[in-house]
Amino acid sequence: MKEYTGKIYNIEKLTHDTTKVVIESALDSAHSGQFISVLCENRTLRRPFSISDFEKIENNKSLLTILVKIKGKGTEFLSNLKINDEISILAPLGNGFSIKEEASLLVGAGIGIAPMLFLKKELNKQNINNYLIAGFRDDKEIIKGYDEVTIGGSVVDRLEDLIKEKNIKIVYACGPEIVLKLIGKLCKKLNIKSQLAMEKVMACGIGVCRGCVIKIKKNETISTASICKDGPVFSGNEIIWEENE
Amino acid sequence: MNKLKTVIKNNKRELILKSPLIGASGTYGYTDEFEDFIDLNCLGAISTKGITLEARSGNEGDRIFETECGLINRIGLENVGIKKFISDKLPILKQKNIDFLLNIAGSSIEDYERLADIAQQNSIKAIEVNVSCPNVKSGCIEFGLNPDSLFNLTSKIRKNYKGFLIVKLSPNTSDITSLANAVESAGADCISAINTLRGLGVDIKRIGNKFIKKTVQGGLSGKCVKPVALYMVNAIKKSVNIPVIAMGGISSLGDLLEFLAVGADAFQIGTANFINPKICTTLAMELKKYIEENNFQDFEDLKTKIKGA
Ligand SMILES: Cc1cc2nc3c(=O)[nH]c(=O)nc-3n(C[C@H](O)[C@H](O)[C@H](O)COP(=O)(O)OP(=O)(O)OC[C@H]3O[C@@H](n4cnc5c(N)ncnc54)[C@H](O)[C@@H]3O)c2cc1C
Ligand SMILES: Cc1cc2nc3c(=O)[nH]c(=O)nc-3n(C[C@H](O)[C@H](O)[C@H](O)COP(=O)(O)O)c2cc1C
Ligand code: FES
Numbered sequence: 001m002k003e004y005t006g007k008i009y010n011i012e013k014l015t016h017d018t019t020k021v022v023i024e025s026a027l028d029s030a031h032s033g034q035f036i037s038v039l040c041e042n043r044t045l046r047r048p049f050s051i052s053d054f055e056k057i058e059n060n061k062s063l064l065t066i067l068v069k070i071k072g073k074g075t076e077f078l079s080n081l082k083i084n085d086e087i088s089i090l091a092p093l094g095n096g097f098s099i100k101e102e103a104s105l106l107v108g109a110g111i112g113i114a115p116m117l118f119l120k121k122e123l124n125k126q127n128i129n130n131y132l133i134a135g136f137r138d139d140k141e142i143i144k145g146y147d148e149v150t151i152g153g154s155v156v157d158r159l160e161d162l163i164k165e166k167n168i169k170i171v172y173a174c175g176p177e178i179v180l181k182l183i184g185k186l187c188k189k190l191n192i193k194s195q196l197a198m199e200k201v202m203a204c205g206i207g208v209c210r211g212c213v214i215k216i217k218k219n220e221t222i223s224t225a226s227i228c229k230d231g232p233v234f235s236g237n238e239i240i241w242e243e244n245e
Numbered sequence: 246m247n248k249l250k251t252v253i254k255n256n257k258r259e260l261i262l263k264s265p266l267i268g269a270s271g272t273y274g275y276t277d278e279f280e281d282f283i284d285l286n287c288l289g290a291i292s293t294k295g296i297t298l299e300a301r302s303g304n305e306g307d308r309i310f311e312t313e314c315g316l317i318n319r320i321g322l323e324n325v326g327i328k329k330f331i332s333d334k335l336p337i338l339k340q341k342n343i344d345f346l347l348n349i350a351g352s353s354i355e356d357y358e359r360l361a362d363i364a365q366q367n368s369i370k371a372i373e374v375n376v377s378c379p380n381v382k383s384g385c386i387e388f389g390l391n392p393d394s395l396f397n398l399t400s401k402i403r404k405n406y407k408g409f410l411i412v413k414l415s416p417n418t419s420d421i422t423s424l425a426n427a428v429e430s431a432g433a434d435c436i437s438a439i440n441t442l443r444g445l446g447v448d449i450k451r452i453g454n455k456f457i458k459k460t461v462q463g464g465l466s467g468k469c470v471k472p473v474a475l476y477m478v479n480a481i482k483k484s485v486n487i488p489v490i491a492m493g494g495i496s497s498l499g500d501l502l503e504f505l506a507v508g509a510d511a512f513q514i515g516t517a518n519f520i521n522p523k524i525c526t527t528l529a530m531e532l533k534k535y536i537e538e539n540n541f542q543d544f545e546d547l548k549t550k551i552k553g554a
Binding site for chain 2: 001002003039043044045046088090201202203204205206207208209210211212213215223224242
């Protein structure tokens with residue numbers, strides 16, 4: 001992980017509130033599930049975004065893509081950047097998905113599709129059988145790149161059938177915590193593996209402040225783990241979910 | 246010659262650092278966490294995350310709330326505990342030759358005494374005592390808010406610890422000078438200030454016909470606290486003779502000069518590390534350039550001259 005100056009290589013509106021931002025930098029490598037944190041004008045804290053694509057174009061030069069959904073001032077700032085504008089990024093942060101050579105189901109709920117698009121690309125490269133299902137609240141929110149989409153209802157409702165139909169052995173997912181919790185529980189019930197990309201408001205993004213921790217259980221011992229450094233991807237069996245969520 | 250060499254001293258002891266810039270407790274990890282970003286050997290020191298006798302897992306629920314120009318945190322002193330610090334972290338600090346202040350915290354006087362003792366046994370050069378912790382045995386009132394309890398606590402730590410003793414003051418008081426006097430007369434070598442200010446973050450939204458409220462109560466830090474920190478450092482310097490390590494919202498060369506002008510001897514950088522992980526070395530370079538361009542001999546010379554302003 002390092003600090004890089006990123007130059008906006010391309011910026012393109014995908015939906016009414018989501019923008020694809022392609023950043024040119026000297027970042028050397030990145031893996032799906034990892035993220036970057038971006039310094040935004042007039043904000044105290046950096047903002048984290050999943051890496052949605054990564055490609056080396058030359059020695060010492062690469063393009064990385066993030067999908068930014070407007071939530072507040074930070075995401076608004078990023079959505080309004082222009083080609084050639086410069087931003088400071090910390091990258092690559094966290095541990096990504098740990099790819100298994102097994103029939104894989106990828107689930108992206110809402111903007112959670114961002115890291116899934118990158119994961120799909122990596123799985124395809126390794127010829128690993130995969131199927132990406134995305135869920136969006138309505139037509140206006142659709143981001144392309146999926147194999148199947150649920151609009152309106154919950155993407156979780158389709159999973160049990162899909163897992164059986166396609167003889168799925170592992171589920172990778174990203175999205176709101178309630179969705180991840182349901183997916184984690186479903187996979188436990190069906191006795192298959194899950195890897196879930198978690199989110200929490202972050203301060204440092206590099207594991208020092210302990211602001212973004214969750215509780216996990218490994219070998220019967222409960223401990224805290226930081227989403228930014230130990231995660232953001234955790235095994236669904238490890239996560240101890242907070243109550244009332 | 247190192248122009249940034251920093252001497253923090255009183256009439257009994259001194260602490261010599263390579264630079265006056267120190268990574269503040271809770272924002273710099275335990276050891277080499279910032280190694281990817283900067284050369285840690287150029288740093289004055291790091292102040293470790295607050296260490297308690299036993300490991301702590303910290304607070305439940307949201308821990309971070311961003312404000313317009315700052316940050317509220319309620320980490321709840323999550324840390325590995327002194328045993329693990331000594332066995333796992335101290336060897337890294339030694340091997341990599343990283344200068345550090347051991348920041349300690351407790352919930353009883355006995356906790357602090359034990360920690361001071363362990364620091365002494367392990368020949369730790371400097372400790373920074375976080376006194377903004379509730380004293381569980383006397384109704385959870387913070388040690389650092391009452392001059393008598395602070396005097397008592399500092400004296401007990403002093404008894405067990407012969408190294409450089411820094412007491413970190415809380416700004417959540419109406420009488421900072423009495424607290425500073427108590428610490429000095431109990432034998433502390435240095436004061437660091439300020440810890441975070443009490444604050445409340447409120448997020449209120451209307452969804453459908455219902456209000457949804459989320460609050461985060463914790464310690465406020467970052468740019469917005471700088472005027473409070475300047476006031477406190479100024480007031481402390483006017484009432485004691487021991488040196489002061491200043492912190493609270495520092496993020497620029499101008500900030501360093503302002504704190505020097507009210508008597509600071511060195512600086513700690515906290516929240517600004519989250520924005521720019523290289524800030525401690527960036528500021529060190531800017532300070533060095535300022536010293537050279539304005540023909541001061543070195544940092545100590547600048548310090549002496551700016552204090553006369
Ligand atoms: C590891 C990680 C990966 C992420 N990946 C993406 C991504 O690929 N694309 C994307 O659009 N967003 C992503 N997010 C969420 C994104 O970081 C937040 O939406 C953004 O920080 C909001 O900033 P803001 O200034 O626009 O809004 P703010 O004004 O800060 O907040 C607006 C609203 O969003 C909520 N919010 C703030 N921060 C977060 C957060 N970290 N997670 C969830 N909700 C938050 C706040 O509670 C508030 O209600 C990711 C978050 C994490 C932790
Ligand atoms: C996330 C976070 C954790 C902190 N943890 C500690 C701690 O463990 N012990 C301590 O003495 N101070 C702690 N502090 C306070 C800082 O060391 C510092 O006193 C304060 O943040 C003011 O400086 P700043 O405005 O530069 O951040 C913490 C601050 C933050 C933001
Ligand atoms: S944001 Fe600081 S530990 Fe994760």
